[in-house]
Amino acid sequence: MELNVEKESVQRGERLGWGKSFLVPSVQEIVRNDSQSVPERYIQEQKDRPLISENLLASLEIPVIDFSLLAKGDEDEIQKLDLACKEWGFFQIINHGVREEVLNKMKASVAAFFELPLEEKNKYAKAANEIQGYGQNFVVSEDQKLDWSDMIYLITVPPENRNFKFWPLTLPGFKETVEAYSSEVQKVAEEMYGNLSLLMGIDRDGLKKLQGELKQGIRMNYYPVCSRPDLVLGISSHSDGSLFTLLLQDDDITGLQIKHKETWIGVKPIPNSLVVNIGDATEILSNGKYKSIEHRACTNEKKPRMSVATFVFPDDEVEIGPLESMMNGSYLPRLYRNIKYVDYIRQKFRRKMEGKAHTDFVKLESK
Numbered sequence: 001m002e003l004n005v006e007k008e009s010v011q012r013g014e015r016l017g018w019g020k021s022f023l024v025p026s027v028q029e030i031v032r033n034d035s036q037s038v039p040e041r042y043i044q045e046q047k048d049r050p051l052i053s054e055n056l057l058a059s060l061e062i063p064v065i066d067f068s069l070l071a072k073g074d075e076d077e078i079q080k081l082d083l084a085c086k087e088w089g090f091f092q093i094i095n096h097g098v099r100e101e102v103l104n105k106m107k108a109s110v111a112a113f114f115e116l117p118l119e120e121k122n123k124y125a126k127a128a129n130e131i132q133g134y135g136q137n138f139v140v141s142e143d144q145k146l147d148w149s150d151m152i153y154l155i156t157v158p159p160e161n162r163n164f165k166f167w168p169l170t171l172p173g174f175k176e177t178v179e180a181y182s183s184e185v186q187k188v189a190e191e192m193y194g195n196l197s198l199l200m201g202i203d204r205d206g207l208k209k210l211q212g213e214l215k216q217g218i219r220m221n222y223y224p225v226c227s228r229p230d231l232v233l234g235i236s237s238h239s240d241g242s243l244f245t246l247l248l249q250d251d252d253i254t255g256l257q258i259k260h261k262e263t264w265i266g267v268k269p270i271p272n273s274l275v276v277n278i279g280d281a282t283e284i285l286s287n288g289k290y291k292s293i294e295h296r297a298c299t300n301e302k303k304p305r306m307s308v309a310t311f312v313f314p315d316d317e318v319e320i321g322p323l324e325s326m327m328n329g330s331y332l333p334r335l336y337r338n339i340k341y342v343d344y345i346r347q348k349f350r351r352k353m354e355g356k357a358h359t360d361f362v363k364l365e366s367k
Ligand SMILES: O=C(O)CCC(=O)C(=O)O
Pocket: 219, 221, 235, 240, 247, 249, 255, 256, 257, 295, 296, 297, 306, 307, 309
């Protein structure tokens, strides 16, 4: 119902953008002013609180894929990728080709941005009706619990979609570094796109032909220290709306947790690797074979954590739906309806981040 109303207004030619979010205070600033107290709005309901004290099944580790083997067409590695996407929806990639120097510069640039005084960062603040810029997204009501993090989100590919009013251009090297990182990560994304095509039974360039070139947005997350990491979440449980996401994280802090077989598992970083996770769009294209997995980020008392999430997604106007090759009569019936990508994303941004509620929205009733 709601979606139809929105479609009509798009037809009337209104530019709605991807979504809106209430403006909220900087958590970094809250901690700077008072490092001990945790305001009520950040204290999660009991059921959502992280299990900090548990060992989080540390022995269970997500798969590791050697990306250089995929690029060579190594059959065993492609099978490993299939299993990683199917059973886990999350894996770490090594030998991905993004230069170590670029990874380090990217981390340094993100750190330098968040170190800027608040007045300076606020020059790049997002407006309530935009998703790009410095601030927080997915805040859709006044009484919703808030995440213990700040972020800056920038659309990076295609380059003509960059909106430099949100880029801290006065920060030395920031633009060059983000551009270099964006283009090296995009190559990894292209390789992944090709492999996903093969895994879904179409030609290597099949997804590109069907869905067009990959778009890209980079979300830089900053999680300040928290005196009560047992009460808050850095990012609430959610799945990504992307085709897939490539995450760069600090080497020495385990903050990311994924829900695997109903249990939260911590993702221990492998230095210089990237974490890849399947997004909602791939879940829909694959007719549910590869699921977008719920994940969240936890905080700690000792050290702020940063992460860089690169989301790759199709064009707004592309219709996503299960590929023909992923449906097969009564054996593999269609499980999701088709939806224009921009409509999917708009409904996603209209709700708070809430586990898998978003893919359920396009799921068909029948099992
Ligand atoms: O910081 C992390 O580990 C997770 C970030 C994330 O899930 C996101 O930005 O969508």
